[in-house]
């Protein structure tokens with residue numbers, strides 16, 4: 001199962017947290033060993049999402065999403081690009097093949113395959129367009145799935161809960177947003 005919307009992707013982690021206050025110190029702690037903690041807390045995330053109040057969550061997402069992207073550098077992560085493929089939908093194929101100056105059929109033959117859902121996806125992992133420096137070599141033309149990933153600023157996490165849970169296991173931004181939503185719920189009561 002692709003995490004992209006089937007979902008997915010873009011990219012940036014954990015850099016430069018400076019614990020000048022209790023709050024920042026807590027945020028630093030939150031991201032230490034995040035992948036292990038996320039694995040251990042999947043049941044809690046599942047229960048939280050299942051019972052979450054939609055409006056309360058949606059109201060918090062834009063700010064939490066921005067906060068997560070400030071704390072986490074996708075260029076030091078790239079887990080999504082390394083392990084999953086976005087869908088390459090028709091407009092994506094047209095745009096990217098034009099950018100690469102390839103015929104669409106040649107682009108498809110060179111870079112894509114059809115997955116079990118009948119969608120075009122990358123034919124290799126990591127994604128063939130991921131550079132050694134973790135930059136996307138077709139960034140301006142990247143698939144729409146990549147632009148939206150990890151969907152933490154939209155209702156995706158409530159609508160596609162199994163995928164949101166999956167994303168939290170490899171995407172620290174998704175993990176961070178879920179943890180903060182749970183923390184905020186505790187403080188709201």
Ligand code: SF4
Pocket residue numbers: 009010011012013072073074075077078079080081149150170171172173174
């Ligand atoms: S998995 Fe998440 S944090 Fe990592 S590069 Fe992708 S979007 Fe960024």
Ligand code: SF4
Pocket residue numbers: 009010011080081084085086127128129130131135136137138139142143146
């Ligand atoms: S197209 Fe770019 S952003 Fe999308 S998965 Fe590939 S390398 Fe990552």
